[in-house]
Structure formats: C-alpha cells, structure tokens
Amino acid sequence: MAIEVNGKTIEIDEEGFLVDREDWSEDVSEAIANRDGIELKDEHMGLIDYFRDYYEEHQVHPTMHVLVQRLGGKIGKRFHEHKEYEKFLYMLFPSDPVSELCKLAGLPKPLPSEHDG
Amino acid sequence: MAKKKDDKGTNPGLNTPLLDELEDGPWPSFVSDLKQWSETKPQVAQLLNQLEESYENRWNYWTGTVLNVSGYGGGVIARLSEKADKYPDLAEFHTIRIIPPPGFVYSTERLRNLADICERHGAGILQLHGLTGDALALGFDNESTFAAAEDLMANGWDLGGSGAALRSLQCCVGQARCEMACFDTMKTSRFLTNHYIDFLHRPEFMYKFKIKISGCANDCANAMIGSDMPIIGTWRGPMQVDQEKVAEYIDEKGVEHVIDNVITRCPTRCLSLKGKELVVDDENCVRCMHCINVMHKALKPGKDQGVTICLGAKRTLKIGDTMSSVIVPFLKLETDEDFENLTDLIDRMWEFWNDNGMDHERIGEFIARVGLGTFLEGCGIEPDPRMVQSTRTSPYINFEELAPGDFEGEREQQPTVWNREPESRESSS
Numbered sequence: 118m119a120i121e122v123n124g125k126t127i128e129i130d131e132e133g134f135l136v137d138r139e140d141w142s143e144d145v146s147e148a149i150a151n152r153d154g155i156e157l158k159d160e161h162m163g164l165i166d167y168f169r170d171y172y173e174e175h176q177v178h179p180t181m182h183v184l185v186q187r188l189g190g191k192i193g194k195r196f197h198e199h200k201e202y203e204k205f206l207y208m209l210f211p212s213d214p215v216s217e218l219c220k221l222a223g224l225p226k227p228l229p230s231e232h233d234g
Numbered sequence: 235m236a237k238k239k240d241d242k243g244t245n246p247g248l249n250t251p252l253l254d255e256l257e258d259g260p261w262p263s264f265v266s267d268l269k270q271w272s273e274t275k276p277q278v279a280q281l282l283n284q285l286e287e288s289y290e291n292r293w294n295y296w297t298g299t300v301l302n303v304s305g306y307g308g309g310v311i312a313r314l315s316e317k318a319d320k321y322p323d324l325a326e327f328h329t330i331r332i333i334p335p336p337g338f339v340y341s342t343e344r345l346r347n348l349a350d351i352c353e354r355h356g357a358g359i360l361q362l363h364g365l366t367g368d369a370l371a372l373g374f375d376n377e378s379t380f381a382a383a384e385d386l387m388a389n390g391w392d393l394g395g396s397g398a399a400l401r402s403l404q405c406c407v408g409q410a411r412c413e414m415a416c417f418d419t420m421k422t423s424r425f426l427t428n429h430y431i432d433f434l435h436r437p438e439f440m441y442k443f444k445i446k447i448s449g450c451a452n453d454c455a456n457a458m459i460g461s462d463m464p465i466i467g468t469w470r471g472p473m474q475v476d477q478e479k480v481a482e483y484i485d486e487k488g489v490e491h492v493i494d495n496v497i498t499r500c501p502t503r504c505l506s507l508k509g510k511e512l513v514v515d516d517e518n519c520v521r522c523m524h525c526i527n528v529m530h531k532a533l534k535p536g537k538d539q540g541v542t543i544c545l546g547a548k549r550t551l552k553i554g555d556t557m558s559s560v561i562v563p564f565l566k567l568e569t570d571e572d573f574e575n576l577t578d579l580i581d582r583m584w585e586f587w588n589d590n591g592m593d594h595e596r597i598g599e600f601i602a603r604v605g606l607g608t609f610l611e612g613c614g615i616e617p618d619p620r621m622v623q624s625t626r627t628s629p630y631i632n633f634e635e636l637a638p639g640d641f642e643g644e645r646e647q648q649p650t651v652w653n654r655e656p657e658s659r660e661s662s663s
C-alpha cells in the first residue's frame with residue numbers, strides 16, 4: 118500500500134504504519150490521519166511531538182499509563198478523576214489513542230499487550 | 235452427553251484420535267460438544283483438527299495481536315492461527331469478553347440473546363465463565379468482531395476488561411440465594427463495575443487488577459486465590475446459635491458425630507459441648523464457616539455483618555503464586571457512605587500502586603517488594619495484627635517475651651530486642 122504526499126509516494130502497511138520510518142514528516146502524518154478520518158489540530162500535533170520526543174529518549178513509545186500519569190497529572194483530588202485526561206485522549210483518537218499516535222508519529226506498531234487470564 | 239470413545243463423531247473432516255480420548259468417561263466433554271457443533275460451523279472442525287495437531291506436536295499454534303473496538307482499550311483477545319494455510323477459517327479467531335450479570339444470574343431470555351448474537355457473528359462457542367469472570371465468546375474475525383460488539387451493545391451487553399486494566403468483576407450469588415451471605419455481593423459487584431467502568435474498558439494500570447466478591451468465607455467466587463482484591467463477607471461479635479436446633483441435631487446425629495465433625499474440626503478449637511449446648515468462644519472464632527456449614531440449621535453468621543478486604547493473590551510472575559492476605563479486617567458495607575468509603579480506599583491503593591509500581595507488577599508483588607509497612611503508610615491505612623501472610627506457622631520468637639507488659643501479665647525485665655530503635659525506612663529501602 119502507499120499514499121501520495123507532495124508528489125512523493127510513501128509506503129505504508131495495511132494498517133497505515135510507515136514501512137520506512139525515515140519517511141515521516143508532518144505532511145505524511147496529516148495524510149495518514151486523513152486516511153483514518155482524523156482532522157489534525159494543535160492538540161493532536163502536540164501529542165505527536167510528545168510521542169516522537171519520548172521515543173527518541175526512551176526507544177519505546179509512551180504507554181497509556183505514562184500519558185495519564187505524566188500529562189494528565191493530578192486532576193482532581195481522587196485517583197479516579199485523572200481518567201478525565203484519558204477521556205480527552207479517546208475524544209481525539211477514538212479508535213485506540215496509543216496505537217494511533219504511534220502511527221501518526223511514525224513509530225513502530227505497538228506490540229500486543231498481555232492478555233492472559 | 236459424552237459419546238463412547240470409539241465413536242468418532244459424524245463429521246468426516248475430523249481426524250482427532252488424541253482428542254477422542256477426552257470423550258471417555260461419564261463427564262461432559264468439550265470435544266463431544268464441539269464435534270456436534272462442527273456440523274453447523276465448519277470453522278469448528280478446523281479448530282478441532284488444529285488442536286489435535288497441537289496435542290500431537292505439543293505446540294501451541296495461536297499468536298496474539300491487538301484489535302480494539304472503537305472507544306475501548308480492551309475486551310477483545312485477538313488470536314491468529316499460525317496454521318492459517320491449512321485452516322483458513324482460523325486465520326482470525328478472536329475472543330470477545332463480555333461482562334456477565336452479577337452472580338452469573340441470567341434469565342433464559344438473556345442467555346438465548348447472548349448465544350444468538352455469538353452464533354450470528356462468530357463460531358458460536360461460549361465459555362461460561364472463564365477465570366477472568368467474563369462470559370467468553372469465541373471465533374470472530376476482524377469484521378465480525380466489530381459487528382458482534384455493536385450487536386452486543388445494542389442488546390444491552392458490554393465488553394469486559396483485558397490487558398493492564400480492572401478486569402470484569404465476579405461475585406457469588408450472595409443474598410440472592412444463599413443464607414450464608416453476610417452482605418449484598420451482587421449489589422457490590424454492580425456498584426463497583428459501574429463506578430469504575432472506565433478503568434475496566436481502558437487499560438492504564440501497571441498491570442491487571444481483579445476484584446472478586448464472596449458473601450462469606452466459603453468463598454464460592456474463588457476470590458482468595460483468584461483476585462488481587464477479594465472482598466469477603468464476615469461478622470463482628472457472637473455468631474447466632476439456636477440451642478434448640480443444636481440439641482435436635484445432636485439427637486439426630488449423635489454426640490460423636492458432632493464432636494468428630496464439628497468440635498474437633500474447628501481450626502481454632504473454639505467450640506465445646508456442655509451437654510447438648512454448644513459453647514462458642516467467639517473471640518477466637520476466625521469466621522471460617524466450617525461449623526455453620528455443617529450445622530446450618532442451628533448456626534448462623536453473627537448479626538453485625540460486613541466485609542474483610544484482602545489484597546495480593548496472583549499467579550507466578552515476578553514472585554511465585556500467592557494468596558491474598560487481610561488489609562482491612564472489617565468494613566461495614568450497607569449504606570451509601572459505606573460504599574463511598576470502599577471506593578475511597580480502592581482509589582488510594584490504586585494511586586500508590588500506580589505511582590510507584592514497576593511495569594507488569596501486580597499489587598501483591600508491589601507490596602512484597604516495598605513491604606507492607608510502606609504500602610500501608612502510602613495508602614493511609616492503620617497497621618493491624620490481623621494482617622498476617624500465613625497463619626499458625628511456628629514463629630521463631632517467643633512472642634510473650636517480646637510483647638508489651640500488658641499482653642501476658644507484667645514482664646519481669648525489659649527484653650533487649652523490644653528497646654531497639656526501629657530502623658528508619660529511608661536507610662533500609
């Protein structure tokens with residue numbers, strides 16, 4: 118599969134992850150987002166930058182745990198109130214925020230998490 | 235019912251000599267069930283043939299991937315077969331977890347509805363219920379997973395938990411059907427499911443967290459071995475004894491029977507007989523339920539009922555298998571305020587664990603690593619002598635010697651160990 122961005126052909130896999138991560142640019146990101154029916158705004162772009170920086174530093178993408186802990190911070194008094202930040206993330210990326218952000222930030226596809234009993 | 239061993243089923247596409255062994259014996263067999271079902275659903279025949287190959291080669295041919303229904307971070311266990319060339323219908327064979335009604339009490343109408351949806355979209359195999367506490371529906375490909383999820387939700391079902399999330403809660407039937415129940419297990423299960431539904435659908439914990447709820451220490455929900463946080467019904471004060479019924483029971487069964495089966499089997503030796511009267515040393519009763527189970531007409535849990543909250547059961551990962559141990563010896567669970575207290579406690583424990591836990595660390599392993607003292611301090615819970623890991627094993631110290639003066643009469647001299655300054659937590663961690 119492939120998409121056209123600024124006259125250049127960019128290879129993606131069937132889910133939309135970049136085949137060559139060097140191909141990433143903001144325009145590519147936007148094209149993939151279009152394909153997934155997401156209109157990129159500042160909030161989206163900020164998170165995509167965060168994902169790229171985090172990956173650069175840790176060689177691993179941020180998990181949902183990291184996002185709600187660090188970016189969500191301490192919303193409200195009680196622990197369960199920090200879920201508000203997660204709701205916000207799901208509003209931006211309804212399908213699966215972490216996987217979608219990895220895709221848009223040109224990171225590898227997240228590995229399946231533990232799903233045992 | 236199970237068929238005879240030499241009956242290979244009527245589906246000619248099946249060749250499963252090893253699986254056929256599992257049809258032997260008087261008990262029901264999943265092999266017989268699936269064989270019968272394979273006549274309706276061709277993928278089930280492939281499923282059986284692949285399993286046969288697994289048994290033959292002692293190898294598992296399933297791999298996992300990620301598949302999420304929009305808005306959900308879990309609930310679908312995506313499975314792909316490595317033998318898809320040979321068994322094309324198993325190329326995608328996902329499982330959907332569905333939250334069952336509390337206590338697994340379905341109306342037949344709802345159960346039919348569930349079965350119909352699963353048959354319409356998938357392989358029509360239901361597992362009621364997995365250790366996870368969910369109703370599991372098997373055999374969906376990518377497309378039909380989404381279709382089934384939509385259909386399920388339109389019919390009032392919801393997806394269960396998976397991954398590093400709160401898992402679907404599980405409880406015993408409790409007060410709905412059982413006279414032993416010390417609190418309303420089904421209400422508790424429903425309340426916590428609704429209150430924490432976002433934690434169930436959208437994983438973000440260090441690792442999974444399971445809550446199971448049993449109305450009494452008989453623990454029909456398997457909470458003590460199968461959940462991070464068992465909530466077990468118990469009581470304070472004396473148990474209810476109907477001495478007339480005790481006497482009737484003794485007349486019926488004989489005094490030897492009562493001594494052999496009740497008195498001597500009390501784990502803390504707190505029962506005795508005075509003629510035909512049963513004397514209970516309630517202070518030493520550990521609410522194990524044994525005597526009540528045997529003499530259920532004469533004995534009942536006490537009137538002041540509530541729950542004990544434990545923490546820490548899990549299978550082997552960072553440390554070996556563990557059972558839960560007590561974290562809150564007694565909590566009332568009746569009024570709205572009581573339930574508020576419970577969620578407050580859960581919030582604090584989750585917060586401390588998630589702020590300080592390591593990746594893939596269950597809460598029991600976290601406590602084992604940081605120490606119970608640190609954990610209690612972090613969650614603002616008072617230490618209590620009833621918080622013991624394992625009961626009644628020989629201690630290496632003579633407790634009376636070390637105990638404060640008023641414990642076992644006045645001490646004659648101050649033991650040296652007791653005077654030692656406790657090490658500060660910072661230096662030891």
Ligand code: SF4
Nearest residue numbers: 406412415449450454
């Ligand atoms: S755990 Fe106790 S209350 Fe619940 S069903 Fe079993 S015996 Fe009854």
Ligand code: SF4
Nearest residue numbers: 500519520522523525
């Ligand atoms: S409930 Fe258990 S500990 Fe209590 S008196 Fe009965 S047998 Fe003994």
